[in-house]
Amino acid sequence: MKVMIIYSRFERYWHWSHVAAVILLIITGFEIHGLFSFMGFETAVLVHDISAWSLILLVAASIIWHIYTGEWKQYIPTRENLGAMLKYYMVGIFKNEPHPVKKTAVLKLNPLQKLVYLGLKILVFPVQIATGLLYYFHNELSLWGFPVTLESIAFIHTAFTYLIVLFTIIHVYLITTGHTVFSNLKAMITGYGEVDE
Amino acid sequence: MPRLYIKHLLLLTVFVLPGLLSCGIDEKDIAEKKWMEREDSLNIIRKYKDYNRNKFFQVPETTINIIDSEEDRRLPVSKELFSSADFYDIKFSELDHREETEKRFFSCENCHSGDSEVQGLDDFYIPGRDTNDTLRRIGFWLIAFSLVSVFIHGGIRIIFFVKRKKS
Numbered sequence: 001m002k003v004m005i006i007y008s009r010f011e012r013y014w015h016w017s018h019v020a021a022v023i024l025l026i027i028t029g030f031e032i033h034g035l036f037s038f039m040g041f042e043t044a045v046l047v048h049d050i051s052a053w054s055l056i057l058l059v060a061a062s063i064i065w066h067i068y069t070g071e072w073k074q075y076i077p078t079r080e081n082l083g084a085m086l087k088y089y090m091v092g093i094f095k096n097e098p099h100p101v102k103k104t105a106v107l108k109l110n111p112l113q114k115l116v117y118l119g120l121k122i123l124v125f126p127v128q129i130a131t132g133l134l135y136y137f138h139n140e141l142s143l144w145g146f147p148v149t150l151e152s153i154a155f156i157h158t159a160f161t162y163l164i165v166l167f168t169i170i171h172v173y174l175i176t177t178g179h180t181v182f183s184n185l186k187a188m189i190t191g192y193g194e195v196d197e
Numbered sequence: 198m199p200r201l202y203i204k205h206l207l208l209l210t211v212f213v214l215p216g217l218l219s220c221g222i223d224e225k226d227i228a229e230k231k232w233m234e235r236e237d238s239l240n241i242i243r244k245y246k247d248y249n250r251n252k253f254f255q256v257p258e259t260t261i262n263i264i265d266s267e268e269d270r271r272l273p274v275s276k277e278l279f280s281s282a283d284f285y286d287i288k289f290s291e292l293d294h295r296e297e298t299e300k301r302f303f304s305c306e307n308c309h310s311g312d313s314e315v316q317g318l319d320d321f322y323i324p325g326r327d328t329n330d331t332l333r334r335i336g337f338w339l340i341a342f343s344l345v346s347v348f349i350h351g352g353i354r355i356i357f358f359v360k361r362k363k364s
Contacts, residue, residue: 032309032324032325033324033325033328034309034310034311034324034325034326034327034328035328035333037310040305040306041305041306041309041310041325042305045305089350093354094353094354094357095357096357096358096361149322150322150324151321151322151327154322154324155329155332158329158332158336159332159336161336162332162335162336162339162340165336165339165340166339166340166343169340169343169344169347170343170347173347173350173351176351
């Protein structure tokens with residue numbers, strides 16, 4: 001094991017600003033949807049709009065960064081060790097068995113992470129951004145004859161929000177499954193982490 | 198003679214012309230006319246006719262109340278107009294929630310909440326008022342299931358960790 005930089009400054013900035021934006025979007029989104037009353041509808045809409053536009057800018061910046069640095073290759077899915085990873089999380093982790101996938105500076109993600117993050121990047125976030133924009137501009141689009149109702153857009157937007165909440169819960173939990181309970185969290189804060197040589 | 202001519206023209210304009218014009222109006226126009234007799238309603242229509250996006254929020258708060266009263270519910274025109282394209286524009290484009298809010302006489306929650314004052318008009322969607330119960334239930338159970346799973350998994354890890362420490 002050796003300690004080295006795993007996450008660059010941009011990756012950490014990108015990750016934590018994503019966290020802030022997504023949390024704000026989930027809370028305010030559910031308030032707009034009428035699940036609870038916390039900061040008032042008007043403030044919720046304002047915060048939701050600002051967070052959403054910030055996230056769109058952030059996503060645009062991260063796409064450029066991923067292409068420029070070649071980091072997009074981290075998300076190429078593979079079936080290699082996929083079964084081993086599932087088995088590890090269901091059995092091996094309890095017996096303190098070694099992680100089936102060696103983490104290196106080049107290979108940061110295990111096969112399960114690759115699949116989930118790829119799904120987020122090519123399905124969940126694009127659908128959320130697209131339906132969010134359709135929601136935001138629905139009044140104008142309706143005047144141009146846009147046929148889809150606001151209710152349908154809101155339905156898809158909310159349904160995918162539940163998927164993001166589901167991801168967030170599992171993601172936060174899996175942070176604790178590193179070499180130590182806080183090693184993954186520490187790596188995402190400082191950038192330094194233990195990798196297999 | 199010229200004076201008489203002007204007088205007749207005025208009479209024609211004031212009394213006869215509106216009568217002639219009214220010959221062609223359909224039921225909706227009559228209903229709209231009834232609706233416009235109400236001062237508040239007239240305000241909205243006037244605002245709509247020559248609207249100014251930034252000043253729209255000067256519409257009095259009775260905008261909401263007039264469509265919520267029992268009397269208005271009985272009048273088909275209210276509902277018809279409310280869900281018509283024109284009124285839709287007013288309610289959802291003009292009050293599209295991105296405008297200046299300082300002069301607003303009513304809060305968002307008047308419409309966008311579970312206690313929305315827009316009751317009995319269910320043929321369109323209002324965020325905050327209308328939620329899909331099936332989706333809400335699925336979402337709730339999805340979140341509950343994931344939380345329970347995480348706690349169970351974490352709990353088993355702790356149990357095994359303690360056992361390993363002891364042994």
